[in-house]
Amino acid sequence: MIGVAPPAHDPAAPESATTLPVAGPATVRAYVRELLRRHRRAFVLLVTVNAVAVTASMTGPYLLGGMVEDLSAGAAEVHLGRTLSLFAVALAVQAVFVHMVRLRGSVLGEEILADLREDFLVRSVGLPPGVLERAGTGDLLSRITTDIDRLANAMREAVPQLAIGFVWAALLLGALAVTAPPLALCVLVAVPVLVIGCRWYFRRAPGAYRSEAAGYAAVAASLTETVDAGRTVEAHRLGERRVALSDRRVAEWTQWERYTLWLRSVLFPVINATHSLVFGSVLIIGGVFVLQGWVSVGQLTTGALFAQMLVEPVGLILRWYDELQIAQVSLARLVGVREIGTGGADDGTDPKGREVRADEVRFGYLAGNDVLHGVSLKVRPGSRVALVGPSGAGKSTLGRLLAGVYAPRSGAVTLGGAELARMPAERVRRHVALVNQEHHVFVGSLRDNLLLARTDAGDGELWAALGAVDADGWARALADGLDTAVGSGGLALTPAQAQQVALARLVLADPHTLVLDEATSLLDPRAARHLERSLATVLEGRTVVAIAHRLHTAHDADVIAVAEDGRISELGSHDELVAAGGAYAALWRSWHR
Template identity: 80%
Template sequence: MSPQSHPATDDRTAGEERRGPRFGVPEPGYDPSAPEDVTVLPAGSSATVRTYVRELLRRHRRAFVLLVGVNSGAVLASTVGPWLLGGIVDGLAAGREDLQLGRATVLFALALLVQTVFTQQVRVRGAMLGEEMLADLREDFLVRAVRLPPGVLERAGTGDLLSRITTDIDRLGDAMRKAVPQLAIGLVWAALLVGALCVTAPPLALTVLLALPVLLAGCRWYFRRAPHAYRAEAAGYAAVAAALAETVDAGRTVETHRLGSRRVALSERRVAEWTAWERRTLWLRTVLFPAVSLSNMLIMGGVLLLGGVFVLQGWIGVGRLTTGALLAQMLIEPVGLILRWYDELQVAQVSLARLVGVREIEAEDGRGPAPRGKDVRASGVRFGYLAGVDVLHGVTLDVAPGSRVALVGPSGAGKSTLGRLLAGIYGPRHGEVTLGGAALSELPAEEVRRHVVLVNQEHHVFVGTLRDNLLLARQDADDAGLWAALGAVDARGWAEALPDGLDSAVGSGGLTVTPAQAQQIALARLVLADPHTLVLDEATSLLDPRAARHLERSLAQVLEGRTVVAIAHRLHTAHDADVIAVVEEGHISELGSHDALVATDGPYAALWRSWHG
């Protein structure tokens, strides 16, 4: 997989950098007034979110049913106290002397004990269910994300992806651990209490109908506005993360071109837009909460007023009024619980939609035919990062098996973009890029990587041992093969000097490796992957010229017999190529060998003279 290209070395223009299309799926709640240069992966539609939630519940239906069961037991046990107290009040009102207070006390104590045990189980089972569902969500997102076409992730940039894997996961953590179980608890609790009210004091159940219109009106007003506001708030935070991440990532470029004030202004604008949506969601809640409080007052006031009238008319007894009042009082808590956690789920729903949105990006399903050879061909290729703005204009190039082709040209001409198309990272907008007659865009990424590998200026050393980093390319490689790969890229000397050799910990928290050593690790993975076609985007750029030349001579033995497409920023790389393609303004202006192009005295000859002073 190719990492994100560095702004200083990418062929994209400043206006194209890290933007790209929205992959044909608009984000739900996307604010059309938001800046056009904020590119995000799509958020899942409501149907996608509902489908995924149902899938999660099916996976954990046994745990969910158990949670509902223990919660029902806790609620039923909690109704014993009001029922006993109502009976005692009725007995006192009737002047009965055989109230059996001792028996009632024992029953109440047993009910309290049962309620305590079941409530403890509700919390434990709810937490367990939330953690299991959250773990599934994390795994599903990671599995789906790494299967996305590399070009999709490259065009999206790092800010939005980072905000999903960090902020959205954190928000969903509370939702999965608390909101989902608590919402289920609240719904069961409220339903059982209303049922108990209907059974013990049916006339008083009418008071629920008095509060229902107020509650429904407030909730309808709030929940019609909240989802869009929360989506915009999440998108605003993603824009903040993107601006900050890109500024830090390109810090040296920002300093070199004195762009600090512009980047600070951009970050401040993003923060202002985000906080404006934060204030909007806070205002929405200031309307909802008073409506909830008013509905609670209507329930209690209705029970007391109507209950008093019913008692005076002799329709119900004082004991039933007492039971009904206690049950109505108990009903306030689950209603508040439902609304509180449903509100939290509005935030979580946005985060969930952003996480499951990757499901709506078309996966590479390998519908095309398998390659029937090793030749790579680009035919009439047009490609751009923005709709209507092409970087490549009708490029045609044949790369014969075993040949070495160098792509040269001025910065921003489209060399790296053409290299990514030949490596199957991007698919052309028009035209076709084929490998052995099979369209690369119709092959799954795993199949493409078996044949073609892109190695560019970017690299990454994963946390773990040196052995783990190398085995990423080939899981079945033995130690002899790993040392041979390191030797092929001149890395064996420093690798053998490590304290534990291949078992030395590298990456964050481990031994520090230099940029040049990290690049050698990346090239050693290339040797282990053993593809027949390589696209090298100045893969030795982090080495000094003498070391780079020595490494390239060592690699020449490894690359013998393979097809190599080299994106040459140093023209000595082009000098050794069989064919040189000069890329200018998205076109191939010259094609031929080094000697032939120098003799032609065209653009390549001018570049060669400039290179040699």
């Protein structure tokens, strides 16, 4: 078939815009089977109710065929009144059960969709932070919004309608085979046309829809990144470049949209031709059979009506199966997060202590471009280690490795002898916590935001945590105290207050090892210094790795590690490093000028 060609570039190319995986067919099938097992009772009920509705719908053709048979046989009386009464009863039964089919189908679709949303949300929340950071917001956002929206229609309509269509078609074919067996063979005339057309379409459609979805994700990623970094784009005059990138990605996406539309424009005429062939073959071949005396006129009438009724379920199956091709891609993208490990293979090893070690660690965000080059560092339990150095030296990256957010490309990061990369994320978080410059205030009350760290904490503990980070003053001044609504639609917290809430969560979580990556960066220097003094009592006895540009933090540390070009160039106390006159001493002098 000749027509619109797919985009010239590799169909998989748009998928490279994300590091989140797309589930393979086996994973998708396994998940679908799991959903059907969860809802097998509702599914069986839907099929049963639909079978009754379809059986009632076949009463009319059967009664009409019987009347034609009687008339052709020269019957003097056709019992029209009885026939009409039976037809009215069948029609009433059909109406009631069709209503039940729609109701049960909608309920089943909503239940499946609710399960899917919940599964995806739970799995997404449990993903390792490093995975989400690498993937960026664009792809995850498109999965949460666009893919869920596409699946909503499929779950509400396609799954129930396909079940209805298959039951409907099977019962009609069975009735046709029982009523007029020779006419059932007429249906086979249209099968080659339908099979060839569907094979052509479904060989191309899944890959095209997958590339279309990935193309949309690339568009969303480009727009999200541009909006989030709007000031940077403006400052560096990158507007034209970002617009050109968005235009290119939109063009690629629309190419795939146009291609999938063309595929459907070929499929639908094939379906229409199949319908005509089925009905036409029944009439023509059936007419020959009547002339030969192989079937009666009544059988032909009933068979023709059954064949005509086949048009709707076959069209229903193909139409919603096509919808499922789109939904299958979205489902594969949503189920893909199930293929991501949640924090290591878990070799069953528990930490045998609190010492954190990095041994010859190498790590890079891109293949062949390491950020850390053979870094080794030992952090004794209960000590305070400060990581300092120029921007881009690898401090934050090393901090994330020590917190178990990232896994090293080579080397090992261990806690008490156990590799963090091989421990489940939840277990890592019980021991080690990371607090960085980024923070988020969730929609809800101030209490809800704090209870995220420990759900069983009482009000006294919540106030104590706020007091530990100097936040109890403004929190007690709120009209509703801990019940004050914050976040979008509620009280807008200042960046400094939001950061204090994040630190209060840290106090409540109570891990024994903390990695603080510029945790007080949004406070002014005086307030930050005051908060750090308040936190000192909270941090007493804990292992703390602090990443900071404010060198007073380093001054108070037990050990200072100076990072330069992805390596630890100096290690020692403040006095030792100042006396050494190296990189740290130069930073200290610059800080005090």
